[in-house]
Amino acid sequence: MSAADHLRDVLHLVSGALVWPVLAGLLLLAALILVALGSVLRQAWDRARGRLTDLDRDRAEVDAAASEPAGDRDIAIEAALQAAERRRWREVTRVRLAVRLGPALGLMGTLIPMAHALQGLADGNLPALASHMVTAFAATVVGLAISVIAFVLAAVRDGWVRRDLEVLTFHAERVARRAAGEMHP
Numbered sequence: 001m002s003a004a005d006h007l008r009d010v011l012h013l014v015s016g017a018l019v020w021p022v023l024a025g026l027l028l029l030a031a032l033i034l035v036a037l038g039s040v041l042r043q044a045w046d047r048a049r050g051r052l053t054d055l056d057r058d059r060a061e062v063d064a065a066a067s068e069p070a071g072d073r074d075i076a077i078e079a080a081l082q083a084a085e086r087r088r089w090r091e092v093t094r095v096r097l098a099v100r101l102g103p104a105l106g107l108m109g110t111l112i113p114m115a116h117a118l119q120g121l122a123d124g125n126l127p128a129l130a131s132h133m134v135t136a137f138a139a140t141v142v143g144l145a146i147s148v149i150a151f152v153l154a155a156v157r158d159g160w161v162r163r164d165l166e167v168l169t170f171h172a173e174r175v176a177r178r179a180a181g182e183m184h185p
Helices: 005-050 055-066 070-123 126-180
Strands: none
Touching: 005 055, 005 070, 005 126, 055 070, 070 126
């Protein structure tokens, strides 16, 4: 057996060992995207009814920061704004990660069983060929579905974050001016 044959065997063993973690990761990611979808639908429901609990909480934090002594007030307000921004973008970033992970895991979940399917074809084992091909195509579909749903969720959340941060920034400016005595309540 040549060195190339040994390398090929090692690669086959490694890819074979990855099949279960990849498929489990794909199912876990699908479950997480379903949870994220439920969260976005709930948030959309609340927003349609004028309930902006996250924005109200962030406004309260800005208001609390405005009560700091004059020398620390601007820094405290800016810190509250930045904390709100980090929280909001973290949610979007998590969903955006699924946009990339879904197809990557789906492709891995496709190619690994395809190698086993080809081996089944070479051995004349048609049931093994069919079983591995079904797994391969299912992994592709699930990976792409995850990506599509995650892309839509990220776009929706991105729009909400931008609008909320704009509203929060104007609120912070108003509160800072009011605290400095530049405008009347």
